[in-house]
Amino acid sequence: MSDTDGKKPLGLGGAPRSGQVKQSFSHGRTKSVVVETKRKRVVVPAKPGAAGAGGAGGGSPSLGDPSKRPAGISDAEMERRLAALRAAKAREAEDAERRLAEERQREEDRQRRREEIEAKEREDRAREEALRLKAEEEERAARAAAEAKAAAAAARKAEILGTRSRASVQAEEKAAEVAAETAAAAAAPAAAAPRAAAADDSRTGGPAKPPLAQRKTDREREERDRGNKTKGDDNRRAGKLTLSAALEGEGGRTRSLAAMKRKQEKARQKAMGFGQKAEKQVREVQLPETIVVSELANRMAERAADVVKSLMKMGMMVTMNQPIDADTAELVIDEFGHKAVRVSDADVEQVIDTVQDKAEDLQPRPPIVTIMGHVDHGKTSLLDAIRQTSVVSGEAGGITQHIGAYQVSAANGAVISFLDTPGHAAFTSMRSRGANVTDIVVLVVAADDSVMPQTIEAINHAKAANVPLIVAINKCDKPSADPQKVRTQLLQHEVVVEAMSGEVQDVEVSAKTGMGLDKLLEAISLQAELLELKANPERSAMAAVIEAKLDVGRGPVATVLVQNGTLKKGDIFVVGEQWGKVRALINDRGETVTEAGPSVPVEVLGLSGTPSAGDVLNVVDTEAQAREIADYREKAAKDKRAALGAATTLEQLMAKAKADQDVSELPIILKADVQGSAEAIVQALEKVGNEEVRVRVLHYGVGAITDSDVSLADASKAPIIGFNVRANAMARSSAQQKGVEIRYYSIIYDLLDDIKQAASGLLKAEVRENFIGYAKIQEVFRITGVGNVAGCLVTEGVARRSAGVRLLRDNVVIHEGTLKTLKRFKDEVKEVQSGQECGMAFERYEDVRAGDVIEIFEREEIQRSLA
Template sequence: MSASNQKNLVPSSGASVKRPPVVVVMGHIDHGKSTLLDYIRKSNVVAKEAGGITQHVGAYQAEYQSTDGKAHKITFLDTPGHAAFTGIRERGAQAADVAILVVSAEDGVKPQTIEAFKQIQRSKIPFIVAITKIDKPNANIDKAKTSLGENEIYVEGWGGDVPCVPISAATGENIPELLDMIMLVSELADLKADDGLSASGIVIESSLDTRKGVSATLLIKNGRLETGNFVVAGSSFAPVRFIEDFAGKKIESASASMPVRIIGWNEIPPAGEAFATVTNKKSAEKMAEEARSAQKEEKRKDVQNVAQATKAADKLKPEEKEAPTVVSLPIMIKADVIGSLEGVKFELSKIAHDKVRLDVVSEGIGDINENDIKLAESDPRIMIVGFNVEADKKAAAMIERAPAPLQVRTFKIIYELVQHVQDALLAKVPKEYVEEVTGRAKILALFAKDKDRQVVGGKVETGILESGNDVRIMRREAEIGRGKIRELQSKKVRVSEVAQGFEFGMMVEAKIEIAVGDRIESVRTVEKS
């Protein structure tokens, strides 16, 4: 941030105050993250998630009374456990002060558990292990702890110092103890904020609403946000006309550790981007322009690097160059929020085929609109997939009126979207064909020749010879020509096929003159499996 913009920040009062902890809940898919938060917040968030799987970062502030009778506030971030949403989990860990790593007492450590643990380590934040689902018949707390130890996560009493609380989000067992542990860990971290500073923090998520425009969920890490200010995140900025808390209630101001929503951005702010607050529009525009210039410079460097890599590739010998892709499937991706878009792209990047490739021609957040359909109409190969979005009224009418069917599908579950695209991709794989030898025979006699047709005699050594088959004419193991079986006889009777071990007479149409001792291979063309 430039010196000229520094003076436009809201001044500090110099007052350092205690702030609530920001807690990220992480772990493998379906290990009880959302159920835990659901119990704490006493709301039904789980039912709102398609398939019961969290697909966004949920940011919520809860208030509870500790066992000593004191009231505390805790901000929770719920991150998806599905493999597709690595980026969202990464942002959640970066924004938090404390992490809760949930591990099912039934399943133990799973792939996303390990990934979440590594993200926590990279973020260098303290964490607590919550062993969930202890009310289930197959729950085994000791087995879960053993599984943790096998993956170098050592909890208290099992060779380490990581706090561990076995819980049941279904019954509420040990939830108060978990909340007390969160407060104990955060007390040791001595979390403070300057309430007199302008608000700063991180963009948790952003989305586009056709009626309200661009909105973003912000997590305030320091300072106070008030109406009348301007928030800036990268090249995006917005006037703070009103502030919505996590429940959608309008408030006049917000302090550190609070998740808020701001509407009216000039463009979609990237999730994970740091934000700052300034006093006027001019300062906001200047900061955004500086960020935009920096982004352009980064892109210029990227283009330069790609050009250099391409130049180096051109110098490779033909055999060192990668074989060109045969077919591409152009695709347009629309999603409700940035995190969803990242997740979809991440999953789709894993289904590439060596003969076909996905070509993302357009991507964005918000409902499928008129411009999207126009692009699809310009090229019937384009497939539009939407995640947690629908086609707006104009787009839906255009789809209905389209002279040829358009490839437009929307999904609520990410793996259903991925399966749909994968099926479409595989359908475009060019079919490959191979020759299959169905029979081999040795030529024992020559009877007649008339132009390109020869009558020969022989014996089938393997397989079957069939009338109408194409044949390869082999001499000393080398192919010398091709032909076609026009007629077959066995024991002077015309037949459609001759099996292994039987002698035959054959009329062959071929440009090559067959000799005694040659071999005939009967072949057919089949699709390569």
């Protein structure tokens, strides 16, 4: 079919629509343009329930009728769009329903809040009403009581003035008492009424009105009260007008009934002879060396103002907060009639339990065994073999530098506490502390080295402490071992072993192979049985500090050995100048325990500071007692140090200044890891030096090197010695800026050697004179511009220009100096040999004569060192 048939052309959207658009250009030009417009396609969703041709489209006519469907839309796409439309409508319905439910919930919340506010307002109104009723009732009761008191007072006045009889006065007093009781009885139901009203209000939701009978009774009571008041006023105004009443006036203050009764009682007591003043109570006043005035008044039970007044009479202008000495306080106590009892500040330590234990309370305890001996004789290795651990590898240089405390169990089940003390000579004080807390000493002697100096010292410590000795002859596995030689040498020091018919047990052992260890433990158990060691575990703990250190993260830590009682977590204790509360207890295996009994070594955490090794730890009741004892000990130690360092007389001051001037000092600052090592190093350094030079330890402490140590070293120009410690970052930076030298050591040998070498540098060099020749003056010549020149003959040795000379006349030295010139003929020479003639002139000396002898010598400086 062609277009000429008059029919419309085929197309999807029908014929296009045309329209005109007017375009505007510059300079007022316009143009009309024909444009094609497209119609907007509108998709109308199918009505629900409408039947469609397809049936599956939910009644959509466009789904069932493809002719009415938009172009390019498939059945699946149309179904998807209709499903999305239905889901959107369902969501809208759900949202509307949810909003409606939320609105209902909000309305219910608002209603509930309104009801709560109304209920609270009703309760407040009921409470206010109850309080008002209570106040009115109390006011009525107070008025009734006041009127009763006024009536009684008026009656008493009338009796005194003689206008009324005693009987009438007593009757009115009785009436006043009855009125007061009535008022109190009326106040009781009045106080209960508000509570009942409030309860009724809370039940009914509003203030409850009193019943009619109750209101009628209240009105009658108010009328009766008004009538009584009028009648009381009339009675008070009635009667004879007296001078006192006129002066007092109607509105004057009247004396209360209680005051009148007190006055009567006082008069009655005076009439019966009981009016004498009570005898003063005499008290015993504890009087320390100094006491504050207010505390003195408190102990005497006197007013502080009276004590101050008494002191002012003595000429002392003091206040109640100022301290006074014991002599002045004793005068004040005597003046007030009390008895003074002098006490010392040391009495604060009496709180430490010193009660003797009863025999039935004592129980067996493990023995405390100290291992002693010379350095490198195998003490720690022997203990390692017993404990089956390795401690030597952790000690610097393979020597023990700390006191270690351990507890082991023998094969027979017996528990033994061991103390491992260093054997080096610098640790003598540490060894002595170990001997003071021990029960048995095991003396370790190497079989190949025999008795050495520190072995002898250990024997002396054991004898001084009166402790039994057991000799362990170690290193018996070596081919060069000679145990018999050890036994023989011990005889020289009064140690007779059982093999030599003595009483001291000796055991041949080997820490390397384990030989004889069972016999050693058996010997220790046997010795402990003989000693019958017992302690009371139920009393307050007492322990000895074996070692103390400042641990990073844990603070001050003390290794203690409990000697008596049981140390528990939470105990408050005082140790030396420090105090604390046990925060944690750690045994020798690193385990945290809650308590430690007798002979148990533990580490204690919770100290206020680092104590000294050897201090005694005592448990007290309160923190106040512990702090007071620690403060007293600190003050006593400070006073003792001040007394030792102070020169009391002018002669002593001058002698000390002269001695300090003659002696060169090497100042150092020492920081160590533990207290025992620090003390041992200080004692060793004090022995370094002689009468010309000495080592002065300005400061020593425990812990890392800090910035304050660097500041002290910079101010005193001293090096810092760190033993097993290091400087923190701030201290290192500060030391580098200030040029302070910090030296680190882990072995005491190296430290002492370096300090000796440094101290040797302060020694003055030794000057030696070497005689090199003699010359005899033959003749003296006078030369202009030079002075007297001696013509000499070198008789011995050689004469040098640079040497020193002495002029001898009749073998007496009359001058010592240097040569100004040395000539051979007319030439200046450096030296002249023996047998030759020369000319000599002395520097700034011309009294030379023929026949004098010139002694020629050279000086040589030799650097000295400390032994």
